[in-house]
Amino acid sequence: MRSLSVLLIAALQALVIASPQPLPLSIPLARKSTLKTADGHVDPTSIRAYISIIEAKLQRGAAAFERNTGKTLFSRSLSKRAATSGSDPLVDDKNERWYGTIEVGTPLQTFTIDCDTGSTDFFLPGPSCGDACNGHEVYNPNSSSSAEALGRNFTVEYADGSMATGDLYTDTVSLGGFKATAQTLGVASLYSYELSSDQFGADGLMGMAFESVSEYGANSVFQTLVSQGAVPEPVFALKLASPGPELNVGSVNSALYEGSFAYTPVTQQGYWQVAGDAIGINGTEVVNGFSAIVDTGTTLILGDTSYVSQLYQAINVTGIGGGVYALPCDAMPNVTITLGGKSFELSTETFNFGTYNSSENTCIGGIAGSDGLGDQWILGDVFLRNVYTVFDVGNSRVGFAELA
Numbered sequence: 019m020r021s022l023s024v025l026l027i028a029a030l031q032a033l034v035i036a037s038p039q040p041l042p043l044s045i046p047l048a049r050k051s052t053l054k055t056a057d058g059h060v061d062p063t064s065i066r067a068y069i070s071i072i073e074a075k076l077q078r079g080a081a082a083f084e085r086n087t088g089k090t091l092f093s094r095s096l097s098k099r100a101a102t103s104g105s106d107p108l109v110d111d112k113n114e115r116w117y118g119t120i121e122v123g124t125p126l127q128t129f130t131i132d133c134d135t136g137s138t139d140f141f142l143p144g145p146s147c148g149d150a151c152n153g154h155e156v157y158n159p160n161s162s163s164s165a166e167a168l169g170r171n172f173t174v175e176y177a178d179g180s181m182a183t184g185d186l187y188t189d190t191v192s193l194g195g196f197k198a199t200a201q202t203l204g205v206a207s208l209y210s211y212e213l214s215s216d217q218f219g220a221d222g223l224m225g226m227a228f229e230s231v232s233e234y235g236a237n238s239v240f241q242t243l244v245s246q247g248a249v250p251e252p253v254f255a256l257k258l259a260s261p262g263p264e265l266n267v268g269s270v271n272s273a274l275y276e277g278s279f280a281y282t283p284v285t286q287q288g289y290w291q292v293a294g295d296a297i298g299i300n301g302t303e304v305v306n307g308f309s310a311i312v313d314t315g316t317t318l319i320l321g322d323t324s325y326v327s328q329l330y331q332a333i334n335v336t337g338i339g340g341g342v343y344a345l346p347c348d349a350m351p352n353v354t355i356t357l358g359g360k361s362f363e364l365s366t367e368t369f370n371f372g373t374y375n376s377s378e379n380t381c382i383g384g385i386a387g388s389d390g391l392g393d394q395w396i397l398g399d400v401f402l403r404n405v406y407t408v409f410d411v412g413n414s415r416v417g418f419a420e421l422a
Contacts, residue, residue, distance in 0.1 A: 020054030036107035043194035060372040066340035079231040121192040123162030136313035137225035138232040141204030153215025180212030194267030202236035217230035252412030280358030295356035316398030326387035341387030
């Protein structure tokens, strides 16, 4: 009997080893953008309002970090931009977003989500969401055998006026074919107009930052996958350049980059916050030693107004107000950002944010200044579309490589 048991155990172990294991899956991403007027020109007013939105986003995350940890997130406090009128600036929610898919519930149901490395929480429209959720795929926890109510509600608000509120649940979530169980998610009973389907193309939003900036006080979907050992490697990677932008879960896609990664450690586990080496323009390093947040949820590259002003002064460009700079469309500078000891060049296509006026001769630069970010830079899509980026949860670092 003993030898038979040993044989059965050996057979079962062999069967497990032989069973197909889930492979890292690449999730295609789609981009929705503009920050432009109906005639295709860049709208500086919308950009200025958008900068205020990003400032508010960082301020909310910093406040959540302090609530969750009792510590201060940034070495220099974020300041609020002085009001220029009696109301906050609003901008139509048609800025740059990266949409992928996710599956939730038992049985699994597919949703589109905005993939945002600059936030943590995950929410979807619920069955009582109202008219603003028309056109969105609705998640009903009563239709999922694995859903559990947490008995708590949530509210997320954004500076552009968008807001979602509802109840918190846990449920099974599948990202890239890997399942997280008991994942905390918000089930919205109300979407504001700004999150309606004609304004916000995804069904919901999935944050990919750390738990410490979560309004829910919960792990992101990917952090849950890592904590449950559900992914082959504790990494996700992003290509935001065209053609074929994608999110790779549990590994990197070696076909999308060349050479080796330049890694830089996460300096504070809230956002994906790293230390950069330098920012240069036309061969001159203007900024040396800076702190930056790597954020797919930000369209531009943003920095403190004084540093951005110095950067543009190096090429004799005059600002047009509110941290926005215009320059001749046929004279785009060579901008480099050095991270982990390696310099990455911004292509003309990504740095040139678009034409400013009907002459078609003046364009907006993809780096803008902010008075509300403290000493933080934000490396948004103007930078990320030039590199292949790996977010390494296991080693708490971010890696950048040249695109293949």
